[in-house]
Amino acid sequence: MTPQTADRTDIRATNLAAVLRFLRAKAPCSRAAIATGTGLNKATVTSIVGDLIDRRLARETEQTQNHVGRPATLLVLDGSSYAAIGIAVSARGLTAIAYDAAGGQLLRWHRSGPSADATPAKAVAALAALARRAVAAVHSSGRDVLGLTVGVPGLVNREGTVVLAAGLGWRDVELGRDLVRALGRPSFPVLVDNDANLGALAEHRYGPYTGGADLIHLTGDTGVGAGVICDGHPLRGHLGYVGEIGHLRIAPDGPLCGCGRRGCLEAVAGVPAILARLDPAVLPDADPQVGTDQLVRLAEAGDTRTLEILGEVGTMLGRGVSVLANILNPELVMLGGSYAALGRWLLPAIEKELADDTLAPEAGGCQVVTSTFGHDATAIGAVARSLDSLDSGRLPAVSALRS
Amino acid sequence: MTPQTADRTDIRATNLAAVLRFLRAKAPCSRAAIATGTGLNKATVTSIVGDLIDRRLARETEQTQNHVGRPATLLVLDGSSYAAIGIAVSARGLTAIAYDAAGGQLLRWHRSGPSADATPAKAVAALAALARRAVAAVHSSGRDVLGLTVGVPGLVNREGTVVLAAGLGWRDVELGRDLVRALGRPSFPVLVDNDANLGALAEHRYGPYTGGADLIHLTGDTGVGAGVICDGHPLRGHLGYVGEIGHLRIAPDGPLCGCGRRGCLEAVAGVPAILARLDPAVLPDADPQVGTDQLVRLAEAGDTRTLEILGEVGTMLGRGVSVLANILNPELVMLGGSYAALGRWLLPAIEKELADDTLAPEAGGCQVVTSTFGHDATAIGAVARSLDSLDSGRLPAVSALRS
Numbered sequence: 001m002t003p004q005t006a007d008r009t010d011i012r013a014t015n016l017a018a019v020l021r022f023l024r025a026k027a028p029c030s031r032a033a034i035a036t037g038t039g040l041n042k043a044t045v046t047s048i049v050g051d052l053i054d055r056r057l058a059r060e061t062e063q064t065q066n067h068v069g070r071p072a073t074l075l076v077l078d079g080s081s082y083a084a085i086g087i088a089v090s091a092r093g094l095t096a097i098a099y100d101a102a103g104g105q106l107l108r109w110h111r112s113g114p115s116a117d118a119t120p121a122k123a124v125a126a127l128a129a130l131a132r133r134a135v136a137a138v139h140s141s142g143r144d145v146l147g148l149t150v151g152v153p154g155l156v157n158r159e160g161t162v163v164l165a166a167g168l169g170w171r172d173v174e175l176g177r178d179l180v181r182a183l184g185r186p187s188f189p190v191l192v193d194n195d196a197n198l199g200a201l202a203e204h205r206y207g208p209y210t211g212g213a214d215l216i217h218l219t220g221d222t223g224v225g226a227g228v229i230c231d232g233h234p235l236r237g238h239l240g241y242v243g244e245i246g247h248l249r250i251a252p253d254g255p256l257c258g259c260g261r262r263g264c265l266e267a268v269a270g271v272p273a274i275l276a277r278l279d280p281a282v283l284p285d286a287d288p289q290v291g292t293d294q295l296v297r298l299a300e301a302g303d304t305r306t307l308e309i310l311g312e313v314g315t316m317l318g319r320g321v322s323v324l325a326n327i328l329n330p331e332l333v334m335l336g337g338s339y340a341a342l343g344r345w346l347l348p349a350i351e352k353e354l355a356d357d358t359l360a361p362e363a364g365g366c367q368v369v370t371s372t373f374g375h376d377a378t379a380i381g382a383v384a385r386s387l388d389s390l391d392s393g394r395l396p397a398v399s400a401l402r403s
Numbered sequence: 404m405t406p407q408t409a410d411r412t413d414i415r416a417t418n419l420a421a422v423l424r425f426l427r428a429k430a431p432c433s434r435a436a437i438a439t440g441t442g443l444n445k446a447t448v449t450s451i452v453g454d455l456i457d458r459r460l461a462r463e464t465e466q467t468q469n470h471v472g473r474p475a476t477l478l479v480l481d482g483s484s485y486a487a488i489g490i491a492v493s494a495r496g497l498t499a500i501a502y503d504a505a506g507g508q509l510l511r512w513h514r515s516g517p518s519a520d521a522t523p524a525k526a527v528a529a530l531a532a533l534a535r536r537a538v539a540a541v542h543s544s545g546r547d548v549l550g551l552t553v554g555v556p557g558l559v560n561r562e563g564t565v566v567l568a569a570g571l572g573w574r575d576v577e578l579g580r581d582l583v584r585a586l587g588r589p590s591f592p593v594l595v596d597n598d599a600n601l602g603a604l605a606e607h608r609y610g611p612y613t614g615g616a617d618l619i620h621l622t623g624d625t626g627v628g629a630g631v632i633c634d635g636h637p638l639r640g641h642l643g644y645v646g647e648i649g650h651l652r653i654a655p656d657g658p659l660c661g662c663g664r665r666g667c668l669e670a671v672a673g674v675p676a677i678l679a680r681l682d683p684a685v686l687p688d689a690d691p692q693v694g695t696d697q698l699v700r701l702a703e704a705g706d707t708r709t710l711e712i713l714g715e716v717g718t719m720l721g722r723g724v725s726v727l728a729n730i731l732n733p734e735l736v737m738l739g740g741s742y743a744a745l746g747r748w749l750l751p752a753i754e755k756e757l758a759d760d761t762l763a764p765e766a767g768g769c770q771v772v773t774s775t776f777g778h779d780a781t782a783i784g785a786v787a788r789s790l791d792s793l794d795s796g797r798l799p800a801v802s803a804l805r806s
Contacts, residue, residue, distance in 0.1 A: 014421070015442045018414070039418045041444035155763055163764065214641040226730070230638050230645070237633060237732025238617040238768050244729045247762045249722070252655060259762065319652070326647045327629070327730055329640025359650045359662065360558055361566065365641050 013393030015040055019048045028061055028074035055395055056081035082146040083138045086382025089152045091167050091222040092289050096134045097379040107137055120173040128182035146396055147386030149191040151198040151378035153223050158240045160192035167222030195219055196243050198381030199336050200227030202373055205384040215332040220339030224266050230328055250319045269316040271338045277309050292338040299345050310345040318353025325358045325366045336371040343370035416796030418443055422451045431464055431477035458798055459484040485549040486541045489785025492555045494570050494625040495692050499537045500782040510540055523576045531585035549799055550789030552594040554601040554781035556626050561643045563595035570625030598622055599646050601784030602739050603630030605776055608787040618735040619727055623742030627669050633731055653722050672719040674741045680712050695741040702748050713748040721756025728761045728769045739774040746773035
């Protein structure tokens with residue numbers, strides 16, 4: 001692509017995003033009103049609106065304006081013809097969710113496995129099978145697929161390769177490439193992203209604090225990770241590895257971590273580490289989901305050992321949160337995954353550490369709350385990721401239209 | 404401001420920024436070429452170009468295009484009528500720098516003091532006096548002042564209040580408000596920002612790695628701070644406190660820090676902490692600048708104790724850098740302030756810790772280098788801050804024009 005082409009594509013996307021924003025705020029409205037409101041010339045507006053109509057993202061209505069003179073055809077946005085699919089991969093299994101472009105949920109499926117000892121190839125095959133079913137379900141609802149995003153608990157580079165996902169036993173799995181192949185090179189984009197990044201997108205787009213400019217979503221599942229929205233932007237970093245807090249050295253003389261270091265946040269506050277500290281006679285189930293449910297019941301029953309452990313874990317998590325507060329000055333830190341269910345017992349210690357260890361007065365205005373999405377945050381954020389690329393002016397190919 | 408006004412102002416600024424970008428890339432060019440290239444309508448382009456000409460940010464040239472037909476008047480950008488002023492406040496004194504809008508340096512002054520025990524009021528008075536001199540010097544060069552930005556080593560909120568600057572002994576100093584008053588409510592914007600944030604802007608706009616999307620500038624002067632550019636954006640956070648790494652708990656059983664905690668990064672790797680560890684008989688001068696120069700000479704002479712201390716300091720700094728690498732995945736971390744001069748002896752240990760403590764392979768692609776700006780980074784970044792607001796479409800008031 002020559003620089004000039006890149007420039008023109010950028011300008012087109014910027015103008016398209018401006019028209020979409022205007023329509024979202026003011027529709028129904030005429031082409032002329034869009035031109036006046038955005039400062040774009042009429043030829044540009046006509047061409048962009050034509051693209052939106054061709055792709056069934058906008059449609060003309062019968063309404064006319066309440067003005068003297070020739071009635072104008074008015075335009076409205078129309079998200080109902082498209083859907084985005086999000087799939088979360090975790091040690092607990094696969095979760096697929098689809099929303100239409102207006103935010104209505106079309107499907108939510110969970111299937112357990114593939115088991116932790118499955119090869120990446122087997123896991124990719126299971127993932128592709130679930131994705132194909134979701135695509136078929138969206139198509140049979142009469143909608144086109146705008147995009148598919150997959151969330152993985154690990155380092156995912158900008159090319160969609162899972163560089164490292166310790167909890168899944170994956171290293172250098174070219175998931176994006178493999179999925180595109182397994183889906184027969186679909187016309188919609190297939191993206192792969194880190195689970196915590198997607199959790200933050202879910203909070204930003206659909207959560208109770210939606211639109212918050214500075215929020216962090218903490219995953220608490222097999223690993224511990226942070227997804228970061230700062231100054232209104234989801235952060236990615238040089239290779240896409242923002243928010244890797246699982247191996248911050250929180251307790252230098254602490255227990256050995258799976259990574260070979262000592263006292264990492266995951267080793268002192270990860271869900272498997274918490275479960276491992278409880279007496280196997282009290283908590284026999286190795287499955288983290290079942291284990292977390294049992295932990296909640298023990299805490300609710302006032303079990304002394306459980307409460308003691310959760311207090312210590314809260315202190316360690318609080319140290320991690322205060323590192324984030326000092327470096328990123330968030331307004332909100334949201335405890336996701338299993339931490340959401342355990343929030344009641346973790347929050348007091350987290351808040352104490354945060355107040356003690358953050359330089360700024362009142363922790364720089366940082367509040368810690370529990371996520372309302374629990375384990376669905378990754379899949380919901382994966383849906384949001386595919387819809388976000390539409391809002392930033394990248395339209396689906398016309399060839400994506402079936403029929 | 405009603406939402407609608409805000410929308411219109413935003414659209415105007417976005418369009419203005421698009422015209423400025425187009426002119427920077429393609430000038431000399433005609434108004435018609437700008438309309439075609441940006442997709443804006445001719446009335447909008449004519450109005451924006453009129454504003455730019457009124458403010459002497461663009462001018463018409465005699466050139467005509469090499470086309471058949473009526474010759475068009477061409478436009479070029481003209482930064483020579485404006486300058487921005489940056490002033491750095493530190494324990495070493497005040498540094499004022501001014502550049503014209505095209506990046507040419509107009510002045511660089513340093514004055515020592517006010518002393519560390521001066522009241523904030525006295526310091527503000529000295530700062531205002533220096534600012535007035537700089538404004539007068541810019542005016543007598545025939546230029547208008549586009550903006551004045553002051554950099555302070557401490558927490559600065561979005562209103563320009565210095566909430567805490569331990570190294571200066573300041574707390575809740577309403578510096579922005581006081582300076583505006585002391586300068587007689589000037590027509591140009593007066594901004595206050597954190598020194599590390601400005602250091603990062605200096606690197607981003609004028610440094611050898613200019614334009615790098617993911618870079619961090621570390622200050623190493625009285626305190627230790629990080630200014631962060633991530634995904635091409637300078638990060639600010641909820642209240643403006645991004646990058647406060649000085650009090651990360653790096654060595655939990657380490658020495659007592661001025662903040663009352665133990666083992667903070669500043670307590671184990673801050674320049675005053677380094678100087679305090681050397682024998683007073685070898686290094687008698689309390690002034691950090693003089694002390695750093697002596698430290699460099701001792702290290703160059705191969706003094707064993709000095710090399711040992713610098714190795715240990717490098718390890719502690721490296722732990723701080725690896726926290727930044729895990730959380731922000733930068734491509735570059737630049738050692739600024741006194742660390743730039745000491746880089747030769749600090750870098751080996753920093754690089755070792757970074758490799759050991761970062762989860763991503765090869766430290767997520769992070770390189771550590773020394774800044775070329777040394778102690779001028781804050782003032783140069785302060786200049787960049789005022790120029791950046793022009794690029795994002797906020798024009799100076801026409802009333803800012805003298806004569």
